[in-house]
Amino acid sequence: MYRNCGDINYVCRKYHISRVSLWRWNKAYDGTIESITDKSHKPKSRHPNAHTNQEIRWIRNYVRRNPRITLCELWVKLKREKGYKRTITALYRVMRRLNIKFYKGMQIKNTSKKKHNKKYETPKNIGEKGQMDVKYVPNECKSKVLPEDKKIYQYTYNKANIKKVHPLEKLLKELGIKPS
Numbered sequence: 001m002y003r004n005c006g007d008i009n010y011v012c013r014k015y016h017i018s019r020v021s022l023w024r025w026n027k028a029y030d031g032t033i034e035s036i037t038d039k040s041h042k043p044k045s046r047h048p049n050a051h052t053n054q055e056i057r058w059i060r061n062y063v064r065r066n067p068r069i070t071l072c073e074l075w076v077k078l079k080r081e082k083g084y085k086r087t088i089t090a091l092y093r094v095m096r097r098l099n100i101k102f103y104k105g106m107q108i109k110n111t112s113k114k115k116h117n118k119k120y121e122t123p124k125n126i127g128e129k130g131q132m133d134v135k136y137v138p139n140e141c142k143s144k145v146l147p148e149d150k151k152i153y154q155y156t157y158n159k160a161n162i163k164k165v166h167p168l169e170k171l172l173k174e175l176g177i178k179p180s
Contacts, residue, residue: 051094058082
């Protein structure tokens with residue numbers, strides 16, 4: 001379409017693409033659809049710092065011969081006996097990537113990032129829990145009876161489905177404050 005009309009802005013707006021993408025596709029287009037289809041992004045060669053096949057063979061053999069070996073022991077053995085030059089972190093990552101199983105006694109920290117990994121305690125009876133909020137009351141909101149130099153806080157307790165009188169309510173009654 002760009003080659004027919006020549007308006008770059010019109011084509012970019014119509015197809016919701018950037019000018020760079022249009023130029024890249026126009027440069028690659030030779031008249032066939034295959035020329036602009038996505039090619040593989042897989043690298044043609046291995047990374048120069050990747051573990052060699054020899055190193056992977058060493059790791060597999062040590063784990064096979066010593067099934068109860070820990071990560072640190074394996075790393076030290078490889079370093080002393082085979083001249084392994086990589087860090088313990090690299091060894092851990094390659095073992096995870098190759099799915100080499102660690103023995104059950106080995107303590108490996110879970111690296112998955114979870115916001116909350118504990119189960120919530122659900123109440124057994126209705127009214128066992130509630131929510132309490134504490135807020136600072138600014139001077140503008142205080143009544144003229146209260147002194148301005150003292151800090152005042154507002155306590156609110158959500159007592160939905162609560163059977164018993166909460167200790168905070170008793171305290172508020174003793175102080176002569178009506179709970180809201």
